[in-house]
Amino acid sequence: MKTITCTAPVNIAVIKYWGKRDEKIILPLNDSISFTLNQDEMCARTTVAVSPSFTEDRFWLNGNSYCSVLFAVFLLLVYSIVLSRAYISVRRRASKRKLEGSIEDILNWHVHICSVNNFPTAAGLASSAAGYACLVYALGQVYGVEGDLSSIARQGSGSACRSIYGGLVRWYKGELDDGTDSVAQPIAPPDHFPNLRIIICVANAGRKKTGSTDGMRQTVQTSRLMEYRVKESVVTRTEAMMEAIQDKNWSTFCDLTIADSNEMHAVCLDTFPPCVYMTDTSHAVASLVHQYNEVKIARGDLNHKVCYTFDAGPNACLFVPGAVVKEVLALLLRTFPPGPSQSPTEYVKGIPAQSATLSKELMSLGDEDFEGGRLKYLIHTRVGDGPRLMLDAESSLLDHTTGVPKPTNGTA
Amino acid sequence: MKTITCTAPVNIAVIKYWGKRDEKIILPLNDSISFTLNQDEMCARTTVAVSPSFTEDRFWLNGNSYCSVLFAVFLLLVYSIVLSRAYISVRRRASKRKLEGSIEDILNWHVHICSVNNFPTAAGLASSAAGYACLVYALGQVYGVEGDLSSIARQGSGSACRSIYGGLVRWYKGELDDGTDSVAQPIAPPDHFPNLRIIICVANAGRKKTGSTDGMRQTVQTSRLMEYRVKESVVTRTEAMMEAIQDKNWSTFCDLTIADSNEMHAVCLDTFPPCVYMTDTSHAVASLVHQYNEVKIARGDLNHKVCYTFDAGPNACLFVPGAVVKEVLALLLRTFPPGPSQSPTEYVKGIPAQSATLSKELMSLGDEDFEGGRLKYLIHTRVGDGPRLMLDAESSLLDHTTGVPKPTNGTA
Incomplete structure (x- = not known):
């Protein structure tokens, strides 16, 4: 079993994203600029595990402790649609590179994903941006994807692409129809405006x-x-x-x-x-x-x-x-x-x-x-930095032997 | 003593007036369109009296019964500034016409003006539009001014010009710097949309x-x-x-x-x-x-x-x-x-x-x-019609012998 745990930040736009030029792959009508927030106070955390012993793709969000069952079902539905999209994108990119045998194997393994937010989802605080960014970042780590991840995160929830970087971030609307130039880029470090x-x-x-x-x-x-x-x-x-x-x-x-x-x-x-x-x-x-x-x-x-x-x-x-x-x-x-x-x-x-x-x-x-x-x-x-890879075993939301959520993961 | 009593309606814009191209003579940046409201439910009433025995211009607004003393003082101040402007305009126009001797005399007499609204001023219901329209209309009647009164009313409170007519009214922004073409005109009668x-x-x-x-x-x-x-x-x-x-x-x-x-x-x-x-x-x-x-x-x-x-x-x-x-x-x-x-x-x-x-x-x-x-x-x-001339003596807000407000005028 290969396991990766990451955290990703919330971001708050100062030039707002409002309006899409393409609804399907989420291309915005205008550039936007945001601050990435520090992850100590607010972040999404995601563990992705892949294993030849998994028999299906499984997904857990926030346990039941942070949201009503109905809300969880709704979010799961939305997540699973986008997940498949993001997942395919990551798989496609990984396939394009010259792969070692082991990574080719991994691409055929089923995946278990567990995601939590350390702040109330119900507060309406753009939790989806952090969640999608974290998911894409973690998948990218598992499959060893290099290069821009923001355009994949974008396809989950537009503003998620800005959570791929820390500090001040600009999301370029791009000009191409396929959205490959609609990416986020860091424009200033977290301490640009000190303190x-x-x-x-x-x-x-x-x-x-x-x-x-x-x-x-x-x-x-x-x-x-x-x-x-x-x-x-x-x-x-x-x-x-x-x-x-x-x-x-x-x-x-x-x-x-x-x-x-x-x-x-x-x-x-x-x-x-x-x-x-x-x-x-x-x-x-x-x-x-x-x-x-x-x-x-x-x-x-x-x-x-x-x-x-x-x-x-x-x-x-x-x-x-x-x-x-x-x-x-x-x-x-x-x-x-x-x-x-x-x-x-x-x-x-x-x-x-x-x-x-x-x-x-x-x-x-x-x-x-x-x-x-x-x-x-x-x-x-x-203000804070971009997604983090968590190397300590305690950070994982999934049990390293069974690949299902640890009993504590709803309260992380 | 010559006494005239009029009522004038409130109007509600459906194409809004917001923004002036000239602050001094109140010229708007765009045309607006309004409905004039029926005067049975809401109106301003104004009595204007002129007499050679008056020793000064005097003005009463809403007694003290509809507004606080402070508010009355404030409105009186505003009214008096605009009054003088509207008043001069009316006098100037009257002067331009060939005047009978009696009207020339009247122009030199002092004026007493009493104005009330039959609805609470504090409700923020564009009471000033009705008030200014009524004032201008009544002054126009006293001095026998003919032709467009809306451009004078406009100089009191922009939207007042629309209260000079009934039904649906359009206020043309006009193109001239002197504002003479920034006038209101009726575009449809009160029963245009029946009932x-x-x-x-x-x-x-x-x-x-x-x-x-x-x-x-x-x-x-x-x-x-x-x-x-x-x-x-x-x-x-x-x-x-x-x-x-x-x-x-x-x-x-x-x-x-x-x-x-x-x-x-x-x-x-x-x-x-x-x-x-x-x-x-x-x-x-x-x-x-x-x-x-x-x-x-x-x-x-x-x-x-x-x-x-x-x-x-x-x-x-x-x-x-x-x-x-x-x-x-x-x-x-x-x-x-x-x-x-x-x-x-x-x-x-x-x-x-x-x-x-x-x-x-x-x-x-x-x-x-x-x-x-x-x-x-x-x-x-x-929906209702434009300003009305009240011919019955009971409508007058000023006593016909003393020229000061009747004791009841605050509750009209």
């Missing part, structure tokens, strides 16, 4: 939302503003963003990130019927960030601005310079305190942070009612 | 919002999507809307109305910082309308579709064919019931309507939680 922190504000309750695949399709089909975004606006913004990244111009980076998030949600609203992902709570977080930035701008302190971005859901993702992370956390805790049924000690997850005393000026921010329970919790994390 | 009803869903609580003057300016300055709306999208939609109106194509009218409202709020969201006027409740009303229309579409019953539009606030304005108004009201009452502190009998204002029993199909609509108190109340009204 940058990320705070994810997980919103409590959202509306029943349109899934992103359907939402994108409907936007492309019905939004007039979307034409302009794709042809003009996001193209120039992407180049401006590349320049801001090269120049390490944090202030411009923040403005562009905010503008692109709002433009994406604007074209969603312009869809017929409208796709509405942001809630009153989402807008309250965004408003707080703008108020905070106004204080910083008034002081000429542009390097300590904060920016937000929202995916196809109500959760805010904030990018926060390390120097102000304590005061930003304190401000968030004051404006969005936990509700009576929430545990204050489990309200901020991830990197521990001491609390800061807010200045009088910052105490005046927040035009909302400071109602408790608007957020589920906060996740405090940072 | 059409309007239901205004006044939302309970909104966020602290950016005023529409500031909001428009910021959108023009910062939104890339706005360029496209103004240059392309709203231009073609306006022509499509004119065609739908001419053809009495209600289904297309509905789709265009919804699309333009969402496009306007999309460019608001695309503003930096974003202008967010719609709340979770607003989106819940919009979602219910789309669900309702899907039922009608599935039955091929396109003439009974409903459409929504939102101004710069959280209130939904629904256009409802008379044949389905009872079931739409019943659906709204079910999905948005009054809260425990609200009076069910005062919850639906305006035209009385018997309740309808909802079909099983309609009972299944509404993906929300049917929480009480999300709306303040509903106003049920219809």
Whole structure:
């Protein structure tokens, strides 16, 4: 039995991917740029085992501990479709290379795959990107595939291709019909903006939302503003963003990130019927960030601005310079305190942070009612690197003799 | 003393006015189209008195009964600035004509003006449009001004120019710098879509919002999507809307109305910082309308579709064919019931309507939680005509001997 265990990160786009030019092999209408998040706080972990003794391909996702049975069945279905696609791609590539006899054998063996996320799938935190990236990376390791894996990961879940690399990553939309040039590439290392922190504000309750695949399709089909975004606006913004990244111009980076998030949600609203992902709570977080930035701008302190971005859901993702992370956390805790049924000690997850005393000026921010329970919790994390190969036997999710999940794998 | 009393209607745009090409004389970036609402349910009433015995110009707005003192002071200030402008315009026009001696005298007399709205100003229901239209119309009557009044009303509050006419009204943006061709014109009579009803869903609580003057300016300055709306999208939609109106194509009218409202709020969201006027409740009303229309579409019953539009606030304005108004009201009452502190009998204002029993199909609509108190109340009204001259002495808000407000005028 050959066993490989990998972890892969979540990524958060600052130039958004919204809309496909090819639905089948997932080719996007525009380039996107993302930060890869650190895997200590959030990651997917996948173990792939191949053995001549396996009698069928088997797949386990998240045990039953992180998601309802119904949700698991649904995800399994989706995963298995994509899995076969990704799997075939990896097999095909492996076949093309000059193979040693042993690898040719391996390609005919059945596979067991076990995958978990170390963060709640239900939070709507782009868990599929990490999951698909991890799957593709692990399969690539098993079959010794070299070269670009991002275009395979892309075919599972578009944004998964960006989770193949660490730091700042650009996914090029590509021009070819076969999608071979629609790949992700790293554009800056994780410490490019030193000590940058990320705070994810997980919103409590959202509306029943349109899934992103359907939402994108409907936007492309019905939004007039979307034409302009794709042809003009996001193209120039992407180049401006590349320049801001090269120049390490944090202030411009923040403005562009905010503008692109709002433009994406604007074209969603312009869809017929409208796709509405942001809630009153989402807008309250965004408003707080703008108020905070106004204080910083008034002081000429542009390097300590904060920016937000929202995916196809109500959760805010904030990018926060390390120097102000304590005061930003304190401000968030004051404006969005936990509700009576929430545990204050489990309200901020991830990197521990001491609390800061807010200045009088910052105490005046927040035009909302400071109602408790608007957020589920906060996740405090940072930028991280790409998928990792886990060499210790304890990391494996599958038992090394039976090839089925260890009893503990649901809680990894 | 010469006294004139007039009433003027509220109007609701179906092709939205958002963005000025000239801030000073209020010239819009695009044409807009609106329905004028019936004055029995909502109107502004203004009495203008001129007399050689008045020693100064005086102005009363809504007594103190409809608005806080602070709000009254603020509005008075705004009104007085615009008043003087409108007033001068009217005087100038009157001067240009060959005047009888008596009118020349009247131009030198001081003026007393009293204005009230018969609906709550605080509801954010474009009360200023009705107010300015009424003021201009009444002044026009006093000074015997003939010809277009809409371009004067426009200078008070842009959309006020549309309240100068009844039925369906188009405000042409015009091409000239002096704004003389930026006028409103009636394009169809009030009964063009026979028995059409309007239901205004006044939302309970909104966020602290950016005023529409500031909001428009910021959108023009910062939104890339706005360029496209103004240059392309709203231009073609306006022509499509004119065609739908001419053809009495209600289904297309509905789709265009919804699309333009969402496009306007999309460019608001695309503003930096974003202008967010719609709340979770607003989106819940919009979602219910789309669900309702899907039922009608599935039955091929396109003439009974409903459409929504939102101004710069959280209130939904629904256009409802008379044949389905009872079931739409019943659906709204079910999905948005009054809260425990609200009076069910005062919850639906305006035209009385018997309740309808909802079909099983309609009972299944509404993906929300049917929480009480999300709306303040509903106003049920219809399309109406333009400003009216009130000939009965009782309508006057000013005492015919003293020229100061009658004791009752705050509650008219």
